Amino acid sequence: MFLEYSGWQSVSCSWNGMAKTSTSLKSSDNTSVLLDVIRKDSNEEVETVKGKLEKRMPNIKVFSGTSHPDLAQRIVDRLGIDLGKVVTKKFSNLETCVEIGESVRGEDVYIVQSGCGEVNDNLMELLIMINACKIASASRVTAVLPSFPYARQDKKDKNNPTEKELHVEKWKSIEWKFRSRAPISAKLVANMLSVAGADHIITMDLHASQIQGFFDIPVDNLYAEPAVLKWIKENIAEWRNSIIVSPDAGGAKRVTSIADRLNVEFALIHKERKKANEVASMVLVGDVKDRVAILVDDMADTCGTICHAAEKLMEAGATKVYAILTHGIFSGPAILRINNACFEAVVVTNTxxxxxxxxxxxxxxxxxxxxxxxxxxxxxxxxxxxSYLFSNVPY
Known part of the structure; x- marks a missing residue:
């Protein structure tokens, strides 16, 4: 808080962990000019005008895990603050050790860690960072998870097949016997984040929006849709003659929302899987003939589904095929499949x-x-x- 006096006065206060001296001078025309002098630990002095300091958002710290430091750096650059100091190392037995390199007492802390790469190690690193900040007296700790780990394990699969289904090829595998005892790992991750000390979660395009209900703390699930719409209008010249396609029935709500905002039609592909990451058959529902087909999904892993879908769309008469995905995991043969597929482009975000x-x-x-x-x-x-971000891209 700044105190104003009729003459030269000085008052010391605390700002962002640094000692600060504020001086106020009343000029002859009764207007006040406020000059701030910040004394850092190095005794370096910097003169500023009131307003510039406020833009630096006091009492906030943003830290990055090792999964996606580039995104964290882009975030702090946008905010106009520095990335917090943290040291992450592994012991010889591969245990993760995290040391927060600066005070977080009373600070609003944000930790950026995406669920990608070495997912288990990165998740454990995030949990340790959250706990380290919490026990160091941070006022609030928010986990920023651009891609939420274990999001695909959000429910148990169907129960055992009926007598009639037992004769269908996909049920001949012994795999179905274990589906009713599958874990709901997304709920487990939610519990772990809460127990570690997270007060708030920020993520994007959850595989199933119901995952928000696994938490007893606030969850902000952002949508890539506004950025996707902007990209389509700027990069696909024929977007008015396009059709938005969901590669599975589960994504129908997502594609109808995009189609409505573009004022175009939508289609979907019904698929049946033999097992995870392996598609057995596809049926196209909708007319894509002589149109630009835009496949939209929340994620792509091995890319078997979207590559098969692209072939199906070209066979049905589509002139071009694009794929737009929020989370491009691209594991295993994904890149090879994309190179060999008939896509004009496969567009992903940098989550x-x-x-x-x-x-x-x-x-x-x-x-x-x-x-x-x-x-x-x-x-x-x-x-x-x-909520502004649900339908707008900030500039």
Whole structure:
């Protein structure tokens, strides 16, 4: 708080962990000019004008895990603050050790860690970072998970097949016997984050929006849709003659929302799987003849589904096929499949690092969503609503 006096006065206060001296001078025309002098630990003095300091968002710290430091850096650059200091190392037995390199007492802490790469190690690292900040007296700890780990394990699969289904080829595997005893790992991850000390979660395009209900703390599930719409209008010249396609029935709600906002039609592909990451058959529902088909999904892993879907769409008469995915995991044979597929482009966001994928495949393009996370952090820190981001891209 700044105190104003009729003459030269000085008052010491605390700002962002640094000692600060504020001086106020009343000029002859009764206007006040406020000069601030910040004394850092190095005794370096910096003169500033009131307002510049406020833009630096006091009492906030943003830290990055090792999964996606580039995204974390983009977020803090957008906010106009520095990335917090943290040291992560592994012991010889591969245990993770995290040391927070600066004070977080009374601070609003945000930890950016995506569920990609070495998922288990990165998840454990995040839990340790959350707990380290919490026991160091952080006032609030928010986990920023651009890609939520274990999101596909959000429910138990169907129960045992009926007598009639037993004769169908897909049930001949012994795999069905164990589906009713599958774990709900997304709920377990939610519990772990809460127990570690997380007070708030920020993520994007959860595989199933019901995952928000696994938490007893606030969850902001951002949508890539506004950024996707912007990319379509700027990069697909024939977008008015396009059709939005869901590669499975579960994504119907997602594609209808995009189709409505573009004022175009939508289609979907019904698929049956033999087992995980392996598609048995596909049936196209909708007319794509002489149109640009845009496949939209929340994630792609081995890319078997979207590559089969692209073939199906071309066979049905589509002129071009694009794929737009929020989370481009691209594991196993994914890049090879994309290179051999008939896509004009496979567009993903940078919730997961994509530099290596873009280098290996010229069809892979990336939408930067760091500004959406930065704005979500800013609004959360200032106690503002984040619902604006559900339908708009911040500039």
């Amino acid at each position: 997961i690092p994509q530099d290596g994928h873009m280098k290996d495949c010229s069809k892979v393009q990336c939408i930067d969503v760091s500004m959406m996370f930065a704005e979500a952090v800013r609004r959360t820190h200032n106690g503002e609503s984040v």
